[in-house]
Amino acid sequence: MSEKDISQAVISRLPRYFRYLGDLKEKGVERISSQELSDIMKVTASQIRQDFNNFGGFGQQGYGYNVTYLYDEISKILGIDKQHSLVIIGAGHLGQAIAGYTNFTRRGFVFKGAFDCNPNLYGTKIRDVEVRPVDEMEEFVKKNGIEIAVLTIPKEQAVPMAHKLVGCGIKAIWNFAHVDLDVPNNIQVENVHLSDSLMKLSYNINRYENPNK
Amino acid sequence: MSEKDISQAVISRLPRYFRYLGDLKEKGVERISSQELSDIMKVTASQIRQDFNNFGGFGQQGYGYNVTYLYDEISKILGIDKQHSLVIIGAGHLGQAIAGYTNFTRRGFVFKGAFDCNPNLYGTKIRDVEVRPVDEMEEFVKKNGIEIAVLTIPKEQAVPMAHKLVGCGIKAIWNFAHVDLDVPNNIQVENVHLSDSLMKLSYNINRYENPNK
Numbered sequence: 001m002s003e004k005d006i007s008q009a010v011i012s013r014l015p016r017y018f019r020y021l022g023d024l025k026e027k028g029v030e031r032i033s034s035q036e037l038s039d040i041m042k043v044t045a046s047q048i049r050q051d052f053n054n055f056g057g058f059g060q061q062g063y064g065y066n067v068t069y070l071y072d073e074i075s076k077i078l079g080i081d082k083q084h085s086l087v088i089i090g091a092g093h094l095g096q097a098i099a100g101y102t103n104f105t106r107r108g109f110v111f112k113g114a115f116d117c118n119p120n121l122y123g124t125k126i127r128d129v130e131v132r133p134v135d136e137m138e139e140f141v142k143k144n145g146i147e148i149a150v151l152t153i154p155k156e157q158a159v160p161m162a163h164k165l166v167g168c169g170i171k172a173i174w175n176f177a178h179v180d181l182d183v184p185n186n187i188q189v190e191n192v193h194l195s196d197s198l199m200k201l202s203y204n205i206n207r208y209e210n211p212n213k
Numbered sequence: 214m215s216e217k218d219i220s221q222a223v224i225s226r227l228p229r230y231f232r233y234l235g236d237l238k239e240k241g242v243e244r245i246s247s248q249e250l251s252d253i254m255k256v257t258a259s260q261i262r263q264d265f266n267n268f269g270g271f272g273q274q275g276y277g278y279n280v281t282y283l284y285d286e287i288s289k290i291l292g293i294d295k296q297h298s299l300v301i302i303g304a305g306h307l308g309q310a311i312a313g314y315t316n317f318t319r320r321g322f323v324f325k326g327a328f329d330c331n332p333n334l335y336g337t338k339i340r341d342v343e344v345r346p347v348d349e350m351e352e353f354v355k356k357n358g359i360e361i362a363v364l365t366i367p368k369e370q371a372v373p374m375a376h377k378l379v380g381c382g383i384k385a386i387w388n389f390a391h392v393d394l395d396v397p398n399n400i401q402v403e404n405v406h407l408s409d410s411l412m413k414l415s416y417n418i419n420r421y422e423n424p425n426k
Contacts, residue, residue, distance in 0.1 A: 008413075011413055011417075012409070014413075014416065015408065015410075015412040015413060018412065019408075077416065078412045078416045079415040079418060079420075080412060080415050084418070092310065093306045093313060097306035097307035097310055098407070101407070103408060104408070107408070107411070107412070148414065148418075171418050171421075172414050172417070172418050174410070174411060174414055188414055188418050188421060190410050190413055190414040192407065193229075194314070194405065195228065195314075195316060195317070196232070197387070198317060198322060199291045201361065201387055201401055202292040202293050202321075202322075203290065203292055204224075204385070204401040205297070205384050206291070208401060
């Protein structure tokens with residue numbers, strides 16, 4: 001079936017299903033009904049069924065979902081049954097934190113290179129990978145056919161860097177810089193704007209304390 | 214007017230407006246029409262007007278928005294015209310990255326304490342703040358009336374830590390642990406699930422490459 005029209009809202013929920021199913025799998029649960037899944041995930045059973053129907057269902061009426069099958073199917077939909085190579089541009093604390101998540105490796109994201117413009121960091125190792133001068137990035141990305149670039153650099157540098165990356169044939173940018181990137185439509189971009197997230201938290205504190213203002 | 218019914222989708226967009234208005238303000242732009250704002254932000258002018266109407270408008274027909282006024286009003290709505298005290302629990306790379314963002318200080322988020330369970334980190338300074346043993350967290354949070362806790366600890370520790378924080382009178386949790394927290398409704402939670410974000414990126418790569426699968 002075609003998944004072309006699946007909304008990004010549904011897509012955004014898939015990793016959460018995947019996470020809960022992984023936990024259930026680890027606990028040895030073999031089968032789960034949408035109602036049980038609804039109880040632990042705190043979303044309605046009808047939402048779960050609707051979300052899964054986008055991908056053709058996965059379950060049998062009155063029988064529930066096979067946890068391992070569902071986990072594997074969602075993993076295929078998310079494309080994490082394959083490996084993706086990744087470089088980090090900006091080897092500061094945030095870049096190092098991301099490069100250090102062994103969990104990402106387990107999901108098939110293979111950390112291949114780290115680049116920075118700070119000479120003090122050249123040669124520093126993050127896991128098994130040496131930090132290189134950012135000038136070597138283009139050659140490295142082309143030569144190794146890197147798919148994903150993680151941008152953990154200041155916003156002023158992020159926009160020209162994104163253009164360079166596009167020129168190197170990158171497929172996707174995971175952008176932590178506090179700026180919107182202007183790249184062609186064939187480049188997938190996922191933004192993590194931490195400031196925006198913190199402001200949303202601040203809004204909700206304020207709103208809770210001043211409900212009628 | 215009451216803002217009670219404003220959706221989280223609208224709220225999610227406010228920090229982005231705030232960011233663009235801040236840039237315009239820095240460039241000395243005094244006035245902007247919804248169409249001009251639409252062009253630079255790549256959302257429709259009608260979306261902008263609808264979003265702003267949730268808060269009573271801000272503009273005059275045919276006259277455009279006063280950039281500084283709009284910036285200040287959105288800052289008030291976001292609650293960043295006030296100061297919020299913040300502690301970081303988990304002083305690894307991610308915690309240190311967050312504590313190091315001077316930009317957050319500019320927005321009124323005042324970094325007061327950092328805690329970890331790794332004795333090697335005790336006494337290490339992040340900006341002017343010493344990392345303390347996590348056992349001292351409860352006393353510190355109560356004594357200093359801390360509002361926001363940033364959780365940059367593994368998921369196994371995050372759930373019991375959240376319960377402790379609630380007991381200390383925290384108002385909000387900015388959660389980076391890869392788990393959903395179960396806290397009372399009066400506690401504001403904003404999740405940053407990095408794995409989920411990376412999987413969404415992977416989905417979009419996969420979908421772009423296999424559009425009809």
